[in-house]
Amino acid sequence: MSRIGNQPVSLPQGVSVDVASDNVVTVKGPKGELTQAVNPEMTVTVEEGSVKVARPTEQKRHKALHGLYRSLINNMVIGVSEGYKKELELVGVGYKAAVSNNVLELNLGYSHNIYLAVPQEVKTTAEMQKGKNPIVRLESNDKELIGQVAAKIRSLRKIEPYKGKGVRFVGEQIRRKAGKTAAK
Numbered sequence: 704m705s706r707i708g709n710q711p712v713s714l715p716q717g718v719s720v721d722v723a724s725d726n727v728v729t730v731k732g733p734k735g736e737l738t739q740a741v742n743p744e745m746t747v748t749v750e751e752g753s754v755k756v757a758r759p760t761e762q763k764r765h766k767a768l769h770g771l772y773r774s775l776i777n778n779m780v781i782g783v784s785e786g787y788k789k790e791l792e793l794v795g796v797g798y799k800a801a802v803s804n805n806v807l808e809l810n811l812g813y814s815h816n817i818y819l820a821v822p823q824e825v826k827t828t829a830e831m832q833k834g835k836n837p838i839v840r841l842e843s844n845d846k847e848l849i850g851q852v853a854a855k856i857r858s859l860r861k862i863e864p865y866k867g868k869g870v871r872f873v874g875e876q877i878r879r880k881a882g883k884t885a886a887k
Contacts, residue, residue: 708769711753712777715784720754720776722747728754728776732783734844735824739779741772754780782844789853790873793837795860800829800837807839811860811870819859825852838873 714720718732726741741747745768746757754776758769781787793800799810807819807827821827826842839856843849853872862869864880871877 708773711755720749730779734783734786737779778846789841791839792873795868800839802827802829
């Protein structure tokens with residue numbers, strides 16, 4: 704029994720869900736509109752302020768798809784009603800960030816600056832204060848897209864375990880290693 708798939712997705716005030724004949728779910732809300740194609744074997748129904756996903760059989764594949772599409776629809780409902788935010792911290796001497804025209808310019812200690820084109824759906828801001836690490840804020844209604852952009856930025860300079868330098872999420876705990884001990 705799928706615990707996640709069987710739970711109905713409750714719709715907050717101002718959010719509407721439409722299911723097209725070709726199993727495309729469209730969610731509209733105050734923060735925008737998102738669409739998701741659902742496997743034709745799954746059935747999506749909208750009834751009295753909630754969305755339910757049903758599977759045809761008890762096969763392992765159908766159980767997996769059941770929970771997957773329920774979670775995707777839930778993420779879309781949260782995205783169009785509240786939105787998602789991610790904050791990345793640049794830890795290192797001389798690391799800088801700036802945003803202009805949806806292009807993120809990063810100085811991460813390489814011999815050149817890195818220019819990253821951010822999708823229009825993701826609102827990006829960079830904050831630099833004296834004495835603090837630069838912070839890049841990402842905001843969007845699409846959880847998958849904001850996660851991909853954050854992962855791409857993070858992959859440009861991975862955290863190294865000895866000094867803790869690199870790009871990390873704000874509040875992320877890093878496992879640190881001890882360096883070499885003095886030889887005698």
